[in-house]
Amino acid sequence: MKVGYLGPSSSFTHNVAVKGFPTAELVPYETISAVIRSFEDGDVDYAVVPVENSIEGSVHETTDYLFHQANLRAVAEIVQPIKQQLMASRPHEKIEKIFSHPQAIAQGKKYITDHYPQAQIEVTASTAFAARFVAEHGDLPYAAIAPQAAAEEYGLSIIAQDIQEIDENYTRFWVLGETGQEFALPLTAKKMSLALTLPDNMPGALYKALSVFSWRGIDLTKIESRPLKTVLGEYFFMLDVDNSNAELVRFALDELQAIGIGYKILGDYQVYQI
Amino acid sequence: MKVGYLGPSSSFTHNVAVKGFPTAELVPYETISAVIRSFEDGDVDYAVVPVENSIEGSVHETTDYLFHQANLRAVAEIVQPIKQQLMASRPHEKIEKIFSHPQAIAQGKKYITDHYPQAQIEVTASTAFAARFVAEHGDLPYAAIAPQAAAEEYGLSIIAQDIQEIDENYTRFWVLGETGQEFALPLTAKKMSLALTLPDNMPGALYKALSVFSWRGIDLTKIESRPLKTVLGEYFFMLDVDNSNAELVRFALDELQAIGIGYKILGDYQVYQI
Numbered sequence A, B: 001m002k003v004g005y006l007g008p009s010s011s012f013t014h015n016v017a018v019k020g021f022p023t024a025e026l027v028p029y030e031t032i033s034a035v036i037r038s039f040e041d042g043d044v045d046y047a048v049v050p051v052e053n054s055i056e057g058s059v060h061e062t063t064d065y066l067f068h069q070a071n072l073r074a075v076a077e078i079v080q081p082i083k084q085q086l087m088a089s090r091p092h093e094k095i096e097k098i099f100s101h102p103q104a105i106a107q108g109k110k111y112i113t114d115h116y117p118q119a120q121i122e123v124t125a126s127t128a129f130a131a132r133f134v135a136e137h138g139d140l141p142y143a144a145i146a147p148q149a150a151a152e153e154y155g156l157s158i159i160a161q162d163i164q165e166i167d168e169n170y171t172r173f174w175v176l177g178e179t180g181q182e183f184a185l186p187l188t189a190k191k192m193s194l195a196l197t198l199p200d201n202m203p204g205a206l207y208k209a210l211s212v213f214s215w216r217g218i219d220l221t222k223i224e225s226r227p228l229k230t231v232l233g234e235y236f237f238m239l240d241v242d243n244s245n246a247e248l249v250r251f252a253l254d255e256l257q258a259i260g261i262g263y264k265i266l267g268d269y270q271v272y273q274i
Helices: A012-020 A032-040 A060-068 A102-115 A127-136 A148-154 A205-214 A246-258 B012-020 B032-040 B060-068 B102-115 B127-136 B148-154 B205-214 B246-258
Strands: A002-006 A025-029 A046-053 A074-081 A085-088 A097-100 A120-123 A142-146 A157-160 A170-176 A187-197 A220-227 A235-242 A262-273 B002-006 B025-029 B046-053 B074-081 B085-088 B097-100 B120-123 B142-146 B157-160 B170-176 B187-197 B220-227 B235-242 B262-273
Touching: A002 A012, A002 A032, A012 A025, A012 A046, A012 A074, A012 A170, A025 A032, A032 A046, A032 A060, A046 A060, A046 A074, A060 A187, A060 A220, A060 A235, A060 A262, A074 A187, A085 A102, A085 A127, A085 A148, A097 A102, A097 A127, A102 A120, A102 A142, A127 A142, A127 A148, A142 A148, A148 A157, A170 A262, A187 A246, A205 A220, A205 A235, A205 A246, A205 B205, A246 A262, B002 B012, B002 B032, B012 B025, B012 B046, B012 B074, B012 B170, B025 B032, B032 B046, B032 B060, B046 B060, B046 B074, B060 B187, B060 B220, B060 B235, B060 B262, B074 B187, B085 B102, B085 B127, B085 B148, B097 B102, B097 B127, B102 B120, B102 B142, B127 B142, B127 B148, B142 B148, B148 B157, B170 B262, B187 B246, B205 B220, B205 B235, B205 B246, B246 B262
Parallel strands: A002 A025, A002 A046, A074 A262, A097 A120, A097 A142, B002 B025, B002 B046, B074 B262, B097 B120, B097 B142
Antiparallel strands: A046 A170, A074 A170, A085 A142, A085 A157, A187 A235, A187 A262, A220 A235, A220 B220, B046 B170, B074 B170, B085 B142, B085 B157, B187 B235, B187 B262, B220 B235
């Protein structure tokens, strides 16, 4: 079995792919669109892509691609905690420069300011690039902020562990596939993700759409408006709803259609936790 | 008058600050948090920060800071169309490498694939960095994807204009200040941005909150759930509502409070278009 994922091999997406598909052949792609396309083209059996980070928010390259350009679905979700490590080639007496991607720098900022106030911060295009650069300049007093796997990949030592400021940092990953996939991971929920397009001529259409779920007691775990990219100020709406009672949700979808609100199912999945 | 903005000086935020405050002293800051803090600390009279891009979505560093850490408001919004240019030190016969930030690369991808299929793409930390790097290596066949202002800043020539794939690409910027500010720009709307925190023990609380606006015919132009960063699965909700009838909106806020739904006003502003 082949599984496409957003590379490089020290990324969080790679870790999710390994945990989900320990025996599969894993194929890295450089962009999210390329991962999704690899599945559309039949080059891989499953594709693993990030869909939302608790700090940064939705990964719109994923959700917009699924809404606008693809006719496929998430069949499983895996939630991965995000932890950042400070790593160097060896323990230096004084760290002069710290390299990382802006998001990882932001997450480790407080630790760095407290413990390495004199270090110069250098921005890189990815955490993997930062780790590789530090490994390539092993004799210089440099460090990188990157995931654990990057230390293993580039032979660096972790000099400070879990330096991210906010503990509640996790990323949701979607597994795209033809059929649902069960994983040997703790199961936490069943959800459905929908994209709604509301008719212009229906005042309060969003309110009506939500009432379809609300009066049935179906919990909403996420809502977000997204520009339709056609006319300024026109939107579609992404909803995540609890799907533990699938029959109730099916009735809700039927009612949406009956009142003239279009929807596309972006995912129908069980949620697993790493 | 002093106005803080997210630098460097060839950024879109700088252009917004120039258009809004043509005679003010403009002060660049390196991060969004630093811009907002400069205003909180009284170092500047106004601060200009990005809040949402039509393709990338909300700028959570801005909205989360205003929700969690600050007690201040947007007093104006300026909408800036985002256009990307392909620039080089001079017209080369063949472009071997193209440098830019991942977002700008994504936006110009189709043009590059069509016109420079052989060029190698190199990721940089910002579009300004890409333009500076290309300028510093003027004898090499390199190009950068960056805004118009970067070409002026680093003395590069534009070799292909407006290469972004989606025309409907614009960014909303907020002006933080003590008092509302009028600009010599076309006025397009009056809006209020709210962050709602819903009581856990109120089933359908979001639905109730929306009904407060819906039955009064107050249009919702944006809705987004954001993790509260305390417990997994707890959210606050950002709403943008039409504020052309301020009295109606005031009644709606009173009713929210009466039914026990907390809110924070993130902005109360007129919307201007560049």
